Amino acid sequence: MRILHTSDWHIGRSFHGHATLDALRGVLEALTAQVRENEVDLVIVAGDIFDSATPAAACYTLLTDTLVALRETGARVVVTSGNHDSAARLGFQSALLREGIWVLTDPRAVGIPLTLEDEHGPVHIYGIPYLEPAIVRHTWRGVELRTQAQALTHAMELVRADLGARSGRSIAIAHCFAAGVEATPHLERDIQQGGLDVVPLSAFDGMDYVALGHIHGRQRLAEGVRYAGAPLHYSFGEERKPRGSWLVELDAAGLGSVEWLELPVPRPLVTLTATLAELLEDARFADAEQSWVRARYTDAAPQSDPMRRLQARFGWCAQVAHAPDVRHVPAEQTYAGRVRETRNDAELVDAFLVHVRNGVGANDAERELIGDVLDEKVVAEVTA
Known part of the structure; x- marks a missing residue:
């Protein structure tokens, strides 16, 4: 039988x-x-x-x-x-x-x-x-x-x-x-x-x-x-x-x-791991464009609206997770302690970013933007 x-x-x-x-x-x-x-x-x-x-x-x-x-x-x-x-x-x-x-x-x-x-x-x-x-x-x-x-x-x-x-x-x-x-x-x-x-x-x-x-x-x-x-x-x-x-x-x-x-698999499952920019642009992921995708982007800081951006390329992207390559080991000093040690507003903002972005402070472009915003704040206060 x-x-x-x-x-x-x-x-x-x-x-x-x-x-x-x-x-x-x-x-x-x-x-x-x-x-x-x-x-x-x-x-x-x-x-x-x-x-x-x-x-x-x-x-x-x-x-x-x-x-x-x-x-x-x-x-x-x-x-x-x-x-x-x-x-x-x-x-x-x-x-x-x-x-x-x-x-x-x-x-x-x-x-x-x-x-x-x-x-x-x-x-x-x-x-x-x-x-x-x-x-x-x-x-x-x-x-x-x-x-x-x-x-x-x-x-x-x-x-x-x-x-x-x-x-x-x-x-x-x-x-x-x-x-x-x-x-x-x-x-x-x-x-x-x-x-x-x-x-x-x-x-x-x-x-x-x-x-x-x-x-x-x-x-x-x-x-x-x-x-x-x-x-x-x-x-x-x-x-x-x-x-x-x-x-x-x-x-x-x-x-x-x-x-x-x-049995046939109607739509294969794949897990992709890379930076968000690589996931969005790199040709090595082209074969996954018709698959169910679980994306793990490794950028140091969380990125804005990753699911929508990924689905523009991977129409069947079903899951996104932020998985940075290196995880920050929390320092013994508390966030409140770091704030107390800041000497100016720029350092205060940077301390906040370190706290909320897994140990990653501002990059060069962000520091420039923060500086511009703080300068405008000073001008506004002077002319008020």
Whole structure:
């Protein structure tokens, strides 16, 4: 059986205020083409289908179009809910979906497999929706379920108990933060604040393949335990992480092979670091003019209106930060002390600039301008 493992579509998510729906549609069309070209038997989408519990109507349209297109390739499709999804909203139409598409969102069904057949016999697929401890403790009474790790560990115990009474190969699908994973800074939510505490890798023992979701970059935790990541870049922290999915082959004995299939990147992400003048004029940055740009300008002092000026060249500049090459080490003397030691107005202005510009005083042109202004002030006072 040939399986394509994808996850974290986050339909409806924006990128620094820009809609991503059209870009995601193109990527999912490419994924559908890969399913057809590789004669995939089963597509697994491991949670976070939507980015919000209340997605807009256009998000439902994209999901429906994609599921239908995947099914038309001949593949079956299994979808589970993640922590961003509303299980009720994602699953409400599951009974209306065409044959061969399953949306699994009910924790009461954990441990009940979807069984498919190939030439080697049965393959049991256990879809585990995101398990919120406060909710599932009412489903599984008598079990301590204070954390998501406890909830998922219990779910996998139910899976293994069922699997022990069956013959055949097995796949588990879960949406969690598994031990040993490397998260994307500032993207995957804090493992406690986001409700996704660490799940031990041993929780998934006994399965031929475990398709995980939640982490936006591909990860291999064990040969048969993997994250596929998101199909689009949703953060500059993902800049160097490839986009794609895992093509998994189950043979008669279990896991046969796993291959990475690259997906197209509609608009690459780049981080540019230089002075603002270089960013605006230097030819070496020409290749970035059609990319998503995170600019870090290294001028000693902050520059005026850098975003507007950069977007005149880089129309997709989404983030600007002032990152001077040399950071001033504050002197022991306080600002008030430096002010007291100034001997004239020019030195007073310079002391102020040093204070507010990270240790950088007036340059020659600024000193000349300050001198002119102060001279005009003196003339005005004399003639008043």
